[in-house]
Amino acid sequence: xxxxIDDMFDFLELINLSKEDKNYYISAVSFVMGNGxxxxxxxxxxxxYKKDKNFDYFSCLSAFKNAAKGTGLHEFTxxxxxVMALFDAMRGYYEKEGIPVEVFKDTIADLKxxxxxxxxxxxxxxxxxxxxxxxxxxxxxxxxxxLQFEIKKFNGNYEKSGYKLVNGxxxxxxxxxxxxxxxxxFEVKKSxxxxxxxxxxxxxxxxxxxLCESWLLFEKHAEMLGxxxxxxxxxxxxxxxxxxxxxxYGEVWRLFDCKFNGDPSALPSDSSLRRGYIELMRRGEKxxxxxxxxxxxxx
Numbered sequence: 049x050x051x052x053i054d055d056m057f058d059f060l061e062l063i064n065l066s067k068e069d070k071n072y073y074i075s076a077v078s079f080v081m082g083n084g085x086x087x088x089x090x091x092x093x094x095x096x097y098k099k100d101k102n103f104d105y106f107s108c109l110s111a112f113k114n115a116a117k118g119t120g121l122h123e124f125t126x127x128x129x130x131v132m133a134l135f136d137a138m139r140g141y142y143e144k145e146g147i148p149v150e151v152f153k154d155t156i157a158d159l160k161x162x163x164x165x166x167x168x169x170x171x172x173x174x175x176x177x178x179x180x181x182x183x184x185x186x187x188x189x190x191x192x193x194x195l196q197f198e199i200k201k202f203n204g205n206y207e208k209s210g211y212k213l214v215n216g217x218x219x220x221x222x223x224x225x226x227x228x229x230x231x232x233x234f235e236v237k238k239s240x241x242x243x244x245x246x247x248x249x250x251x252x253x254x255x256x257x258x259l260c261e262s263w264l265l266f267e268k269h270a271e272m273l274g275x276x277x278x279x280x281x282x283x284x285x286x287x288x289x290x291x292x293x294x295x296x297y298g299e300v301w302r303l304f305d306c307k308f309n310g311d312p313s314a315l316p317s318d319s320s321l322r323r324g325y326i327e328l329m330r331r332g333e334k335x336x337x338x339x340x341x342x343x344x345x346x347x
Contacts, residue, residue, distance in 0.1 A: 059135050062153055063160040072173045076129050079119040086116035090133055097185065098137045105182040124166055124174030131159060131181050138185055145187065154191035155184065161225050168305035189223070192246055193239035194232065196223040199250060202259060206341055208287055211255060213341065218250050222260040231278040240344050258342040260286055263302060265338025267291050272324025279321065286340030293336040297329060
């Protein structure tokens, strides 16, 4: 029978969730299995995905969540259950493509990070980043050590030291998951090496172009952090060619693990970066992001 609690438990063990979160998810799956309509749609969605990895993820997710309203579970919890239901079929695609099981394990561990994030920001066991996972199931995003990567097309024009990127050129997009662990620079470097090897079929020559668009590349971090901080070490690899500002403080939950209620003094101030942002917000200044290229030299 498809998608038993025992199968779910295997994945929950694999991503090393806390005992409390594992038990909560197992209970949530039981509720879904007890709702005939919701469970039938979930099984149908899994079968659709097994036949075509480019399936309509969003339509399937929406149909499942609508059918599962009677379970009483929060939509964030239902989103996580839906994501986990697809893991076994996703593993099958990895095996078919010859992708190492370690990459699969590191990639699905993202659900642990998103669960922790959801608990911090909303106090709910689940994920509010449901749209993010669509690219996981089409095998477009992979975790390779500390960082996550995807093949994407470059938008714009860039040149440095004779190396050029123009509209449509293939680059490797970089994502920095909230793992709860420091952004250790040694581990970051190992990730770039793994990615350059993993995606080597896309590039010729001795350079692998990485593209990062993130709040971690915000130019004002240099005023808040020392050069030896992990964030500044990460940023130093990138030639940031574009900066942008957010219209409000809706993104600061990424740093503070909570929603902003309009009062900067209510935010946690237990790190130099958090204190720097609080001061910036007190002055009424905007937060922002950077877009940069890292030309990694293969060795």
